[in-house]
Amino acid sequence: MGEDRTLTSDGPIDEGGERADLDAPEASGEAANEVDDDHSVDTAPVELGDLEPLIRLFETLAVAERVDNECQRLQTSGVLSFYVPGGAQNAVSAAVGCTLEEGDWAYPSYRDLAMYLARGGAPRALFDQLLANGRDPAAGRQLPGRFSLPGGRYVSVSGALGTQIPQAVGTGIAMQLRGDHSVTLVSFGAAAVAQSGFHQGMELAARFRPPVIMICSVAARAGLQGSLEGRAGGYGVASRTVDGGDPVAMLEACGEARQTVRDSGAMLLIAELPDPALSAAKNNGGLAARRAVETQLEELVAGGPRAPLLSERLAAILSTATDTVREASASAAESAPPAASRALEDIYGEPSWMQQEQSEWLA
Amino acid sequence: MGEDRTLTSDGPIDEGGERADLDAPEASGEAANEVDDDHSVDTAPVELGDLEPLIRLFETLAVAERVDNECQRLQTSGVLSFYVPGGAQNAVSAAVGCTLEEGDWAYPSYRDLAMYLARGGAPRALFDQLLANGRDPAAGRQLPGRFSLPGGRYVSVSGALGTQIPQAVGTGIAMQLRGDHSVTLVSFGAAAVAQSGFHQGMELAARFRPPVIMICSVAARAGLQGSLEGRAGGYGVASRTVDGGDPVAMLEACGEARQTVRDSGAMLLIAELPDPALSAAKNNGGLAARRAVETQLEELVAGGPRAPLLSERLAAILSTATDTVREASASAAESAPPAASRALEDIYGEPSWMQQEQSEWLA
Amino acid sequence: MASLNLVEAVNYALGAEMESNPLVVLLGEEVSESGGLHGAAEGLLDRFGGERVLEVPFAEGGLLGAAAGMAMYGLRPVAELPFAECLFPGLEQLSVEIARLRFRSGGEYTCPLVVRVPYGAGIGGGLDQFESPEAYLTHSPGLVVVAPSNAYDAVGLLRSALRGDDPVAFLEPRRLYRHESMEIPETDYEVPIGEAKVLRECDEGVSLITYGGMVPVSLDAAELAAEAGHEVEVVELRTLLPFDIGTVLASVVKTGRALVVTESRKHGGFGAELVATLAERALLHLEAPVERVAGLDAPIPYAREELYVPDSSRVLAAIERLVSF
Amino acid sequence: MASLNLVEAVNYALGAEMESNPLVVLLGEEVSESGGLHGAAEGLLDRFGGERVLEVPFAEGGLLGAAAGMAMYGLRPVAELPFAECLFPGLEQLSVEIARLRFRSGGEYTCPLVVRVPYGAGIGGGLDQFESPEAYLTHSPGLVVVAPSNAYDAVGLLRSALRGDDPVAFLEPRRLYRHESMEIPETDYEVPIGEAKVLRECDEGVSLITYGGMVPVSLDAAELAAEAGHEVEVVELRTLLPFDIGTVLASVVKTGRALVVTESRKHGGFGAELVATLAERALLHLEAPVERVAGLDAPIPYAREELYVPDSSRVLAAIERLVSF
């Protein structure tokens, strides 16, 4: 990005260059194992059509849960030095990711691996990044969990809390200016609320009313002063509080929020996560969320003829997810580390004399 | 400050060194012309005793108004390159200044010359600073209007909007820790609300509930998003909105706020200034405020035997104020500029080799 | 075209780029009233409307964050700061986010935006508004830092900045805004990033390296030195990061004497980088110690600012020390 | 006393100063849980209670602003940052407010506080957490900047910082937190601000000037050089602002060869100031160009961090270039 942008008369700006599109996933030869755009697996029967959105949510959660588990295993065994599980935030993150449309932009937090998956990221690419190998598009520069998704309008997470909030609002304002009817999503945790980025983002959102969903995942309101709903109101920004432990409710709320921000500008969606002190392990949140979608799906087909079909479908998803994640992790572990030269690339559009000279130091 | 601090078992920290105390104004030999601690003038008859607080407010406003006028004259004639009038904020600033007690700390804004006066600053010292001459304790380093008041617990104003807010909260927290029953006051305008300093200050105030009055002077809510009252509530900080154009109401509100913050922690006082678009000239606010106090005083003695006494007293104040300000301005204009050596002083407790060496450059 | 001074040139170049490229937008504080604090945006709101000229809340981190989000999306934002110290609230966005985004994302996202920074002493700006902030910017690979000293270069550098691939900090010496007017060509010329300009040549004598607000002071000193029989070659960097190392080295290798003139505080300033580069790469050519003429290691006072900021007599004295070494 | 590593030494010195001076308070993020991100505050909440150990909201500008207000009032606050990049949100408070307050107020107000900054690569911290931030601090007259490399100096410098009159940025090399343990004397010793220490002496050879996280790397390289027959004098600055110019100059005047080793990005780093000082003041004594060994002009990557950060072989290569010049 950045180069070769051409101006369209109205609407979003054309992306030139070599970006893959979401609906044209990279020909990496492993499409069958990828969680790609429509998240269908080959066995998908048409009869479950109306359930597909929930099934996609289920699948995203299933993969995210397995990624979390695998990463905790890798961490225990010392392969991964750093990992922050999606955990209880998987439900929120998957729901948001399943809601966003292709032209939408996402500014995720470091817990949003489920959003990465729902946005079209493949588990294999995800593990390439987690293990910071040579296939990582960002050359292993980022801490594990801060993903890049080429072509995915999923902005690589920064280590500084809250900085993504005014950035997202800027992208939303740009959409307004360009007559782009997409929306921008920004996700953050409770700690970012005290940071200036939150304040700046809310001020800008109140002034320009861009199509931005600001989603704050909070666990038991820990660390928050006062009322987040009250604060949003104080800025003149609409807010809504949702049970972040209920992925189905989240999915619905995200869909409505998407409409709301397109109609009337930015809003703050407050996702209440289960109190971490109440759940046995951080990662239980991920499991509980996937189960919740399962239950909902089962209720929708209960006693009917689709029940066995569904059950078969979900089982297939789980088993594919297990295989995919295992394979992705194994494959990533075998890949070579990033080339030394990458340490001095991607600084400027063209390397300056400093980077050129210093490439000698890498030898 | 900073050196020679000795710890008292409890209560505020002793100030060693050469600081003058508020109740022991510097022996600068011009006490008669000073607006000093109790603001009495020699002619004060005991009979007006119950009116003294309002008379002090009147006097502060009268002097502030004359300073504003004189500075605008100096600016027009090119003597002063920069001046921001107290203007409509004089009422707020004088009321706050008259409310604070000796041990209280003030973090003023650049419009708070009336607070400087009420806090014990002499007009002559004020003009020494405005004209940045050699008698300015800060050696003319600050832009005109950013006053220093030695011993006055009136912190020199910075050019960065909003930075004083978390500082004031820090001072308030320190008071709490030290069992000091004083309060801290911080004053700022609408623009500072968008700055991160406001957000940080509110977060800290909500968490620690220190004895801090945060006073925000807003004109017609210009530049503000949403509701300031709503925001305060969102942080969990109490707020109160007062007519900043009414100095008598302000004085009362400030007194109450002082009690409130000592009892239950920080609050936001929102002073609504007259819409600048509605007043003929910015400085009219200052005049209107002084008149308002006059009217109130006149009503209190109306038809009674004290009316002529009061009238005489107020006339004397006005005429003294006029003379004092004229004299202060003239005296300041004649004083020599700051010594060159001051350009490298007050950097460290002891100058480093850099400042020592560079003092040669000043020759 | 009419003759323009530096601030008029910035205004002109902004207008012209906004005219020719609908992706260029301007964000700033009080840009609707009187075109911002210094008038550089004058008339642009009327010409381009509130969608292209955005008045933002008073928060420079938000200003730069929003500009970054716009640049990532594909716009070409220009963010105007009121004065140099306003960089501080925005420095996290500039240093950690904007400068590193291309690297962080493996080249996927870029932030081609321009931050305009009115800076520098000499205008009675007081001690906390108009410092020389380049040291806080030139330690950030990924950023480009430019500092024009005249209307011609301002137009050409702003064009290059708005057409390049990288985020650019555009330092505008406040003291030169109305210093001098000059004829601006009608042509769509650019001044390339990374190219210094030799303003005054000589074969032997002293190489004086400078930029921004110190250019006129340096030229004055060079003139005075010439009158006293000492030749001075004046190299104006124009781009600070990445600076034109070839031109700087060539000059110093030729003359054997180097003087670096900056307005910023001496210690830890950008001048140190220039001197260090010479000590590393031109040591054998040096016939005298390298000197820095710089601001005092102190904040800039409102009164007696002339004590802080280098003037031509301090520069001249250094030239004389170097030639008589 | 037990043998302590660097982070334990910080913890010990904090506790001891809080014990002896009731004005000392600690502010930080998550200092109640496990003593902050790195455990440096471990046990202090239990010992001194919530009035002396304050857990603040996640906002570093607020943290430093509140600390400034406490220091002005008369307390001795220690503000703990989670990591170096967290300086940026607080840099306006540090650079514009805290460093300039004494000057701004004509000496009326001062800000004697300590900001603790865990910094530096070598621990897999990723590209936006543990940079070397000294260039952002050493351009601020009014600030003191120190960087211990071992437990003994950490205790002594922290004592001096908490007893002095100036605000101090206390840089803690994260990679050395658990590098080495040493016996700490029971005595109430201080390490004076502004005094470098010669860790390894020689009469001729190369003067290697370094600090913080690069001290062990430099000593290793000096050892390797010695094995190859090249003598190296290693000067550890300990204080960066104001650095010990006397010791540095004396060493370089003696050896005639200087190498500056820093972990920070090379361009515009604090190393440039050291080299510039030598070019200005010791030029005639130099028998070889001054060299800088520094980090790459790039952000610090998570993977292959070793490419970014100088190691003893890069230092050794520079020593060899200098001696064979």
Ligand SMILES: Cc1ncc(C[n+]2csc(CCOP(=O)(O)OP(=O)(O)O)c2C)c(N)n1
């Ligand atoms: C500017 C900044 N300050 C501090 C940190 C250190 N930090 C990283 S994560 C974190 C806590 C995040 O808590 P929360 O938002 O509740 O998210 P959670 O991880 O609990 O989901 C902190 C303080 C940081 N990354 N950036």
Ligand SMILES: Cc1ncc(C[n+]2csc(CCOP(=O)(O)OP(=O)(O)O)c2C)c(N)n1
């Ligand atoms: C950090 C920072 N940003 C911007 C400015 C420039 N500035 C100085 S005063 C001001 C407007 C203040 O408006 P308000 O708070 O309403 O006060 P008023 O002067 O109107 O009473 C601005 C933007 C500044 N001083 N500091």
Ligand SMILES: [Mg+2]
């Ligand atoms: Mg949390």
Ligand SMILES: [Mg+2]
């Ligand atoms: Mg206003």
